[in-house]
Amino acid sequence: MGSNTERARKALGAMKLIGFSKKQAIPVLKELLKIFNNNWEPIEDESYRALADAILDRQDSKQTPPSQQGTQAAHADLEPLRSTRDDRQQYLSASLDDTCEDDNETPLVKRPRMGTANFRPELQPPQQSSVSTQGALPASPQTSRRQTRSLTVEPHAAGHEYPLAVNDALVVKEPKPEPQIDRAEDFVAGPNATQLNDGSSEQTSGFGARGNIVHQAQSLGRSLQAAAVCKNGVGSTVQNTHETSIVEVDVASSANGEVKMSLKCSLGSSNFSISMEEVFKMVEEKCLHSYKMLPSDLSIGKLLSEVCQSVVQLGTMHSEVNRDSGSLHNEVVVPFVKPISCEAAVGISDDVAGGSSVLESSEPCLQNSLVAWNPELAHCNQKTTHDTTDISKGEERVRIPVVNEFGSETCPPSFYYIPRNLVFQNAYVNISISRICDEDCCADCSGNCLSAPVPCSCARITGGEFSYTLEGLLKTAFLDECTSVNHFLQEHHRFYCPVCPLERSKNEGSPGPCKGHIVRKFIKECWSKCGCGMQCGNRVIQRGITCKLQVFFTREGKGWGVRTVEDLPRGAFVCEYVGEILTSAELHERAIENARNGKHMHQVLLDAGWGSGVVLRDEDACSLDGSFYGNVGRFINHRCYNANLVQIPVEVETPDHHYHHLAFFTNKKVEAFEELTWDYGIDFDDMEGPSKPFRCMCGSRYCRDPNNPRRMGRAAAKRK
Numbered sequence: 001m002g003s004n005t006e007r008a009r010k011a012l013g014a015m016k017l018i019g020f021s022k023k024q025a026i027p028v029l030k031e032l033l034k035i036f037n038n039n040w041e042p043i044e045d046e047s048y049r050a051l052a053d054a055i056l057d058r059q060d061s062k063q064t065p066p067s068q069q070g071t072q073a074a075h076a077d078l079e080p081l082r083s084t085r086d087d088r089q090q091y092l093s094a095s096l097d098d099t100c101e102d103d104n105e106t107p108l109v110k111r112p113r114m115g116t117a118n119f120r121p122e123l124q125p126p127q128q129s130s131v132s133t134q135g136a137l138p139a140s141p142q143t144s145r146r147q148t149r150s151l152t153v154e155p156h157a158a159g160h161e162y163p164l165a166v167n168d169a170l171v172v173k174e175p176k177p178e179p180q181i182d183r184a185e186d187f188v189a190g191p192n193a194t195q196l197n198d199g200s201s202e203q204t205s206g207f208g209a210r211g212n213i214v215h216q217a218q219s220l221g222r223s224l225q226a227a228a229v230c231k232n233g234v235g236s237t238v239q240n241t242h243e244t245s246i247v248e249v250d251v252a253s254s255a256n257g258e259v260k261m262s263l264k265c266s267l268g269s270s271n272f273s274i275s276m277e278e279v280f281k282m283v284e285e286k287c288l289h290s291y292k293m294l295p296s297d298l299s300i301g302k303l304l305s306e307v308c309q310s311v312v313q314l315g316t317m318h319s320e321v322n323r324d325s326g327s328l329h330n331e332v333v334v335p336f337v338k339p340i341s342c343e344a345a346v347g348i349s350d351d352v353a354g355g356s357s358v359l360e361s362s363e364p365c366l367q368n369s370l371v372a373w374n375p376e377l378a379h380c381n382q383k384t385t386h387d388t389t390d391i392s393k394g395e396e397r398v399r400i401p402v403v404n405e406f407g408s409e410t411c412p413p414s415f416y417y418i419p420r421n422l423v424f425q426n427a428y429v430n431i432s433i434s435r436i437c438d439e440d441c442c443a444d445c446s447g448n449c450l451s452a453p454v455p456c457s458c459a460r461i462t463g464g465e466f467s468y469t470l471e472g473l474l475k476t477a478f479l480d481e482c483t484s485v486n487h488f489l490q491e492h493h494r495f496y497c498p499v500c501p502l503e504r505s506k507n508e509g510s511p512g513p514c515k516g517h518i519v520r521k522f523i524k525e526c527w528s529k530c531g532c533g534m535q536c537g538n539r540v541i542q543r544g545i546t547c548k549l550q551v552f553f554t555r556e557g558k559g560w561g562v563r564t565v566e567d568l569p570r571g572a573f574v575c576e577y578v579g580e581i582l583t584s585a586e587l588h589e590r591a592i593e594n595a596r597n598g599k600h601m602h603q604v605l606l607d608a609g610w611g612s613g614v615v616l617r618d619e620d621a622c623s624l625d626g627s628f629y630g631n632v633g634r635f636i637n638h639r640c641y642n643a644n645l646v647q648i649p650v651e652v653e654t655p656d657h658h659y660h661h662l663a664f665f666t667n668k669k670v671e672a673f674e675e676l677t678w679d680y681g682i683d684f685d686d687m688e689g690p691s692k693p694f695r696c697m698c699g700s701r702y703c704r705d706p707n708n709p710r711r712m713g714r715a716a717a718k719r720k
């Protein structure tokens with residue numbers, strides 16, 4: 001603590017260190033001491049941040065144009081309401097004056113901490129009849145701006161009303177759910193929170209909050225909660241002030257693994273409404289003041305989002321540690337509860353008309369999934385070999401964690417993670433240098449083909465233009481065309497095999513008529529026979545996954561799914577669908593086997609190039625099966641019509657298209673924590689197959705499943 005002189009010396013030393021002379025600092029310090037009724041704590045807090053800001057505000061105010069003087073005058077009116085100086089104050093002023101003579105001292109100053117909840121004079125509670133920082137220090141252009149942004153914070157500002165007298169809780173924008181899925185938002189809050197925001201209840205501290213959050217008993221644990229309690233000008237001479245101001249940072253996880261941070265500022269009886277953008281901007285400005293310079297791309301929003309992502313990652317790691325030490329259910333960090341089996345009876349859909357289609361599972365899985373909420377009904381402790389911190393086991397450039405907030409298993413049933421397709425047995429995939437002719441590669445190129453003045457021969461099959469932009473995204477026109485294939489099937493070319501390999505594998509002697517395959521646009525990437533480097537912009541999918549993904553257990557009964565934990569722009573490559581490359585006959589066998597075993601189906605036809613006019617041999621009619629060997633793509637669930645991913649065939653190392661890669665790209669902007677989905681192309685009306693399509697839980701208003709009661713009219717749902 002120390003004497004007032006000592007404290008003043010330190011404060012001035014701290015200011016000196018960041019470039020403020022005593023001449024500049026002393027009057028402001030005096031002013032603040034008056035405001036805080038000689039309470040040093042709010043001034044010393046955060047390495048004298050209040051003092052530094054107040055000095056800056058005062059400096060700014062000197063440049064305030066005359067037009068803004070009226071506002072200052074309004075504040076000046078508050079002056080008489082302020083508490084009068086007592087003897088102590090006078091003594092302190094004298095001490096300060098003394099201190100002024102000594103310029104040699106350089107007390108230690110802590111580096112200001114960024115992002116820590118702290119008490120701010122500007123956000124000080126309206127002391128009903130007395131204290132106002134704004135009143136004490138003339139409003140500057142900056143403070144005026146702040147006042148405009150946080151209009152109702154200052155209760156006595158002339159002419160200011162409280163048009164949005166609402167909640168005091170500042171809630172960071174919550175992770176966005178997948179559009180059009182109605183969800184009960186079950187956020188599990190920190191221990192201090194009770195119920196936020198349905199308007200019906202408030203927190204213990206008197207806060208309400210925006211959003212739709214139902215808090216439950218479990219929490220992320222105290223370690224994830226930071227609370228800063230700052231004394232707020234409590235003193236005998238200040239009347240009508242409340243005892244403390246509390247600023248809390250609460251981090252809560254939702255039932256489906258989303259993370260929400262809420263900042264709660266107890267501001268007594270004041271009402272105010274501000275947007276998070278305003279808060280972020282102000283914090284950024286303050287950081288700038290404190291640090292004098294900031295990284296140009298600093299964004300408090302991003303910083304907070306990073307905090308949320310770290311919570312998810314830490315939660316995942318904790319769950320793994322707990323699982324290993326057998327204490328999963330003793331110490332709940334993220335609300336992991338008892339598991340379910342997600343084994344399911346399966347069937348194979350005969351539908352190939354929608355293009356690449358995943359052969360689907362059936363009801364039992366859904367029934368199992370629905371018991372996920374009831375731990376007592378959970379069963380099947382199937383052992384898996386997954387690393388929940390990274391299901392790819394280091395095979396990808398990024399880690400892909402697994403999160404399960406509902407099931408007794410912390411990870412999905414076993415499979416081998418492979419980052420690239422592998423031939424199972426008989427599929428004919430001939431990758432050889434000699435098969436790539438000169439027109440199908442760019443041997444003379446170097447560096448980045450996208451930067452060349454004239455597109456090289458690798459752009460030939462895409463009409464002389466590359467599919468990618470220099471930023472590594474799909475070009476809009478190309479993406480629009482690929483997406484419209486899924487949306488308006490009838491308008492796109494459908495190819496009918498003279499003898500369909502799929503039908504032939506079902507009935508060799510008398511194959512049924514081909515149901516049709518959609519002719520899709522291909523991406524063609526440069527490859528090893530090209531002269532360009534691996535960083536060439538026309539090599540996107542072959543560089544592998546770069547975005548941050550997470551495998552999570554869905555709440556809607558779809559089993560496991562995939563979500564992004566960062567915002568993704570439109571046209572971004574997400575991942576490939578990887579699996580064993582099967583022939584039609586092998587595919588058929590697998591489907592029957594899967595149907596017997598009752599598993600999710602993970603098979604996708606690679607039929608985008610079947611319309612080449614040649615009658616395909618069985619070994620040329622390839623498909624991918626991710627059941628036993630696959631990558632993260634095997635977890636991506638189906639959504640009717642308005643999925644956020646589009647599947648695009650990609651030619652990399654073989655020029656003929658019976659074998660190709662299947663890559664997923666975002667077809668809209670996707671926000672962090674949205675589930676990633678693609679339209680499997682299932683015809684839910686097709687009941688001919690050995691088993692029936694799964695009951696669709698996609699939540700899309702355009703759901704095609706006739707058994708889905710929530711879908712819109714059949715006509716709307718049916719594809720054009």
Ligand SMILES: C[S@@+](CC[C@H](N)C(=O)[O-])C[C@H]1O[C@@H](n2cnc3c(N)ncnc32)[C@H](O)[C@@H]1O
Pocket residue numbers: 342344358359360361362365412557558559560561600601602603634635636637638639694695696697698
């Ligand atoms: C490629 S897998 C997707 C990952 C799967 N959810 C899992 O847990 O392994 C396809 C299977 O997921 C389930 N599924 C995918 N999308 C679904 C949806 N919209 N509604 C219900 N189940 C779905 C079905 O069981 C389907 O056979």
